[in-house]
Amino acid sequence: MKQEFDLDSFLPYQLSVASSRVSRAFAERYRRDFGLSIPEWRVLAHLVQAGAVSVREIHARVDLDKSRVSRAAARLEAAGHISKTPDPQDGRLVKLALTDRGRALVEQIIPVALQYQAELEARLGNEANSLRRALARLEETT
Amino acid sequence: MKQEFDLDSFLPYQLSVASSRVSRAFAERYRRDFGLSIPEWRVLAHLVQAGAVSVREIHARVDLDKSRVSRAAARLEAAGHISKTPDPQDGRLVKLALTDRGRALVEQIIPVALQYQAELEARLGNEANSLRRALARLEETT
């Protein structure tokens, strides 16, 4: 039997290509405007909604290896965007929290992020909600 | 005004997480069973449907930087899965082609790939086609 296989219609490939293009474009935007990498942006975005939180928690919630979180946090601290303080209850934990400067930065980025999302949704048209549903389904069944 | 932002419902983030999980799981499968990386798999998959083809062409068609294609091709040649021959018409081009051994390998991988895709589609249920449509829409509007 003849082997038929079309990479272009292979779902994992389509997903990977779409994702890397979207990420690259978005990453370029906030790298240029704010000097941030993707892990740094994820850490900030989580802190703004979760308050003071440990590296471990971010690692678990945001799909980043703990070493990535650790290094992102180190850079963010060096830039004055977050503070790192040992947890008084549990000396193993390090609490990360936004500084005022960091919060101001995040509040600049969020509108840019939302606008980029809106551009994506405009490109997707009525498929936008389908995409969200499908991705949510994948998330649930992991 | 209070800033509201939920990373979990941010589309680029959802897309990135879903994609990296799918890719990681799939990559692990054919790394373990066949010793292949993602770029190598893409090169093989393209060769099986396109015949003898240049590095440049694969680079353009398969969303891989040409250095990645070049290195993947070097490894595949070392493993005896493809041949690299200079194009007689244009000395700058290198034609890549599957060897018999490479073709036999690809014919082993394809069923595994299709099965993994089927598992994904099973998880997605009736959202599978939505996802395909949405990804196609993103592809078109790039």
Add this chain to the structure above:
DNA sequence: TTGACATCGTTGCACGTGCAACGATATTGA
């Protein structure tokens, strides 16, 4: 109390990647 084990965050290391530069070859235009 204390020893074994678990968890946290950091770090060393190997590796893959993106990007730019390079030599080699082709093409183009004067």
Add this chain to the structure above:
DNA sequence: TCAATATCGTTGCACGTGCAACGATGTCAA
């Protein structure tokens, strides 16, 4: 004809990442 320019594939390099190992701290059971 030949100099300028473009294209192709490879490679050097800097950098980010995943993984494992580590020291420090905490937990738990004997």
